[in-house]
Amino acid sequence: MSAEQAEKWTILKLLEWTTEYFGKSGSDSPRLDAELLLAEARGCQRIELYTAFNEEPDEAVRTAFRELVRRRGEGTPVSQLLGRKEFYSLSFRVSEDTLIPRPETEHLVIEALDEFKRLGQTNDKLQIADIGTGSGIIAICLAKNLPNAHVSAIDISPAALRIAELNAADHKVQDRIDFIESDLLAKLPATQPLDMICSNPPYVSEAEYAELDKSVRDFEPRQALVGGPDGTETIVRLIDEALPRLKPGGRLIFELSPMIADSVTEHLAHVDAAEDVRVIKDLSGHKRIISVARGK
Ligand SMILES: C[S@@+](CC[C@H](N)C(=O)[O-])C[C@H]1O[C@@H](n2cnc3c(N)ncnc32)[C@H](O)[C@@H]1O
Structure with missing residues (x-):
């Protein structure tokens, strides 16, 4: 992988990083949590992430996702973050x-x-x-x-x-x-x-x-x-x-x-x-x- 590719925060990379982070911060379902929150930040269905793994979300999506990840890391239940x-x-x-x-x-x-x-x-x-x-x-x-x-x-x-x-x-x-x-x-x-x-x-x-x-x-x-x-x-x-x-x-x-x-x-x-x-x-x-x- 080139240095340029390694730098890219694609959907797949965001999911992998967040899954590991949630796993360490005590979530029972780290991958699911990561997918639900990224789909929420991106305004899409969870399933749609799977066909967009190589896409790089824009700054607005990344900022929204970062905030959701921070609150989830502090223990806020995913349902409360999604409101549903x-x-x-x-x-x-x-x-x-x-x-x-x-x-x-x-x-x-x-x-x-x-x-x-x-x-x-x-x-x-x-x-x-x-x-x-x-x-x-x-x-x-x-x-x-x-x-x-x-x-x-x-x-x-x-x-x-x-x-x-x-x-x-x-x-x-x-x-x-x-x-x-x-x-x-x-x-x-x-x-x-x-x-x-x-x-x-x-x-x-x-x-x-x-x-x-x-x-x-x-x-x-x-x-x-x-x-x-x-x-x-x-x-x-x-x-x-x-x-x-x-x-x-x-x-x-x-x-x-x-x-x-x-x-x-x-x-x-x-x-x-x-x-x-x-x-x-x-x-x-x-x-x-x-x-x-x-x-x-
Ligand atoms: C275990 S929650 C159940 C909520 C919902 N029915 C459910 O199954 O997800 C109990 C609910 O009872 C309400 N509650 C607690 N004490 C109550 C009381 N003395 N009279 C009426 N509602 C009460 C709480 O505000 C809460 O919404």
Whole structure:
């Protein structure tokens, strides 16, 4: 290779250098991160980088990329740098005010949709609530997949609700979702009983939070993660508030940490209104979702 070629910061060279740098700074997916950020700086799809390996990006692209690489090197999650995250095959806006959607939460959406399939087609309007909606992923996926559903999307964070509203508009379901700022169900109007309540509540204990990776602790809202001293407090409150708001036979479906799944199941055994508790495992075989019916 000539000295002139060695000097050239082609796309391939930028990717190789950045991959090595991210690898050393602790990223789990250094090459993917490098490609996503370079595509963002270049304003193209990731796949388009592959046909442009020998191209030298102009100074504006290199400057934008350098800034993204610097922030990623400091630990900022790629999704926050891109302002977007894929969930259930849809693209959602995220910000520092929202949890970054996790793949495990897709199990919750699947379980909720399966439950309606088991109940059979109905033309009746379905009333659903999503408690702790964050970026709105659960509410929006349910509204998109259930055309006769109306969803109340609740969060205690007004900043998260603003992102959820933008996401609902992006996915054209804003007419069937109400956004409500509330501590759990406190401000949800008690007009009619609900068919289903879904929630991915905060469920990390104080001790676990202290041990979380810096990339989570420093960049995602504490309020979205910590569910009280032992992680179960918000869930216990959710169970108390949610079951009475359901139609008889209606279901509360929520995500939780496998670490507290047994204690929450044990708690449910003593809740009079709770019936037919189902525990759903994630792809790693961990207890991840609980579905519980309101007794008839
Ligand atoms: C684990 S995040 C889930 C966000 C989103 N549903 C998801 O699955 O990506 C929990 C959400 O609950 C909200 N939250 C925390 N405590 C709450 C409370 N007491 N009442 C309502 N929302 C709450 C947080 O602001 C956060 O958006």
